[in-house]
Amino acid sequence: MVTMAKHKGGPSASARRSRRGSLARWLNNLLLALCAYATLFPFVNVIATSLSSSRAINAGEVFMWPVELNFDAYHNLIRDGQLIVAMQNTVLITVVGTALNMLFTIMAAYPLSKARLKGRGLMLMAILFTMLFSGGLIPNFLLVNSLGLVNTYWALWLPALISAYNMFVMKAFLEGLPEELEESASIDGAGEFTILTRIILPLSKPVIAALTLFYAVGWWNSYMNVLIYIRSTNKMSLMVKLYQMIDLVSSELLRGEGVTQAVITPESIRAAAVVFAILPILCVYPFLQKHFIKGVLLGSVKG
Amino acid sequence: MTTNTMPTTKQPVGKLAGRAPGFRKHFSRNRFLYAMLVPVAIYLILFKYAPMAGEIIAFKNYRLSDGIWGSSWVGFGQFEKLFASRDFYVVLRNTLLLNLYHLVFAFPVPIILAILLNEVRAEWYKRTLQNLLYIPHFISWVALGSIVIALLSPSTGFVNSLLKAFGIEPIYFMADKFWWPVSFIVSGIWKEAGFGTILYLAAMSAIDPTLYEAAKIDGASKRRQIWHVTLPGIRSTIAILLILQVGKMMDVGFEQVYTLRNDAVTSVAEVISTFVYTRGLVNLQYSYTTALGLFQSLIALILIVSVNRIIKAMGERGLW
Numbered sequence: 001m002v003t004m005a006k007h008k009g010g011p012s013a014s015a016r017r018s019r020r021g022s023l024a025r026w027l028n029n030l031l032l033a034l035c036a037y038a039t040l041f042p043f044v045n046v047i048a049t050s051l052s053s054s055r056a057i058n059a060g061e062v063f064m065w066p067v068e069l070n071f072d073a074y075h076n077l078i079r080d081g082q083l084i085v086a087m088q089n090t091v092l093i094t095v096v097g098t099a100l101n102m103l104f105t106i107m108a109a110y111p112l113s114k115a116r117l118k119g120r121g122l123m124l125m126a127i128l129f130t131m132l133f134s135g136g137l138i139p140n141f142l143l144v145n146s147l148g149l150v151n152t153y154w155a156l157w158l159p160a161l162i163s164a165y166n167m168f169v170m171k172a173f174l175e176g177l178p179e180e181l182e183e184s185a186s187i188d189g190a191g192e193f194t195i196l197t198r199i200i201l202p203l204s205k206p207v208i209a210a211l212t213l214f215y216a217v218g219w220w221n222s223y224m225n226v227l228i229y230i231r232s233t234n235k236m237s238l239m240v241k242l243y244q245m246i247d248l249v250s251s252e253l254l255r256g257e258g259v260t261q262a263v264i265t266p267e268s269i270r271a272a273a274v275v276f277a278i279l280p281i282l283c284v285y286p287f288l289q290k291h292f293i294k295g296v297l298l299g300s301v302k303g
Numbered sequence: 304m305t306t307n308t309m310p311t312t313k314q315p316v317g318k319l320a321g322r323a324p325g326f327r328k329h330f331s332r333n334r335f336l337y338a339m340l341v342p343v344a345i346y347l348i349l350f351k352y353a354p355m356a357g358e359i360i361a362f363k364n365y366r367l368s369d370g371i372w373g374s375s376w377v378g379f380g381q382f383e384k385l386f387a388s389r390d391f392y393v394v395l396r397n398t399l400l401l402n403l404y405h406l407v408f409a410f411p412v413p414i415i416l417a418i419l420l421n422e423v424r425a426e427w428y429k430r431t432l433q434n435l436l437y438i439p440h441f442i443s444w445v446a447l448g449s450i451v452i453a454l455l456s457p458s459t460g461f462v463n464s465l466l467k468a469f470g471i472e473p474i475y476f477m478a479d480k481f482w483w484p485v486s487f488i489v490s491g492i493w494k495e496a497g498f499g500t501i502l503y504l505a506a507m508s509a510i511d512p513t514l515y516e517a518a519k520i521d522g523a524s525k526r527r528q529i530w531h532v533t534l535p536g537i538r539s540t541i542a543i544l545l546i547l548q549v550g551k552m553m554d555v556g557f558e559q560v561y562t563l564r565n566d567a568v569t570s571v572a573e574v575i576s577t578f579v580y581t582r583g584l585v586n587l588q589y590s591y592t593t594a595l596g597l598f599q600s601l602i603a604l605i606l607i608v609s610v611n612r613i614i615k616a617m618g619e620r621g622l623w
Contacts, residue, residue, distance in 0.1 A: 045450075
């Protein structure tokens, strides 16, 4: 009898539950849409600000759309030229830095993925330890300084040749490749170098793409190391230049006095500079995001 | 190494006798691999281990003109000076507090977000949301910080315009000792919460769907399914990320603080990394700040090793 009653109550209860479930799902979808909106709104706002008139900005009218559309801020930035130079520097830092990173990461990860290598355990320990303990800012600076690298980009590139984390990601990926590939190639008479460049690397495209992107984004955004090691104004990176621009106007913003005299407020110029700095990433992101995600997941496999 | 030699000792003497040529053969066959490791080893020694050795200047009174060897020893003098100074306790407190706030308020956000995302049925909608939520992760703190400062500006910022519309007086978010840490944590959530969901979502997708089926048959509500199936399924991921977070207790990222801070909030915003930078590299107090850096790294090392041990003792997979 008890089971009968349960069966009878079944459909209506489950219908009620599914109705409640679909409402919950709808609310969940809405909540997530609001999260995404909140995440993106600041970017939309800064783009709108960069294209608005100073009057509208100071009146607090700019929301998601440019008010009294004009391109003066961008004209000013381009005429000034400093940001363009900084961007060229950043491109150079990024391209060379990433190439060196990949070269050295492969040079470390490929041999260390071979279990037969003697001293491999020691080397892996030595690399793992650098993730747990490091020499700190001042000893690093003194080293770079004593090598005479200050105010050259080598001061940025050399100390950061290998990211230990990325090296472990690469190594884990290479260990997952079937060993027979290498064996059959060496029977065919291929040398170690040929095996690496003709067989292993083409098969490692996913991990190479992911790590290249991680390194490149890191270099594009690089800031602290440039602040420390680069002295000449004409060698500054984009982010340092951008910081200098914020710093100049942030004191005004804190006091709550908009600069009303100028035709173009520093705020719209700064907004334009921010857009300058983030636009390249926003533009390539849609095409490359799947590699980023793959990279993170590759890393988590062997944590 | 020992496990390698174990079986060979059991084998005939011939193999033992041929050990040295065997090694030479092994070496010559793999010389390309060893050759690749040479520059890597040089890099590690020069740029990773030499600076560790350079920490000895924490026990000296380092001056650029004297060099590391020429500078005089002061033993623990720098540390005594450090522990006697008020600055030390301020930066230590700020560093720990900001990390604690992060742990309490920011660490759970990606978990919640991942659970919500996991409940989205339409695959395209989920994918789109994820991709949008990941974006801030790829933007530098300098750009994000600049946007945050602009949004929170008391005169022209969007947030204060909104408050004004509700009749609330403008708040000086970035200059207020209460609101600055709040802005700091919220901006951290903005940058990393979305990207932080990736690992949780991956762990969730690995959960056996039959567990959900079974729970449904037992009449478990959605909430109970999340509690009894989803959360246990991502337990080890939470554990690992928690270790990493606690391991970072002594470290607040330089760039976020440096771009968001200002003179009005130094008493809550100065952390170890910014202090080492300004006192060490700007004011040239090399040994003093190296002592602070060494203190920080040692505590961090102890923290991560012990948390890793605790996690392993609890039966989860540790970091190493």
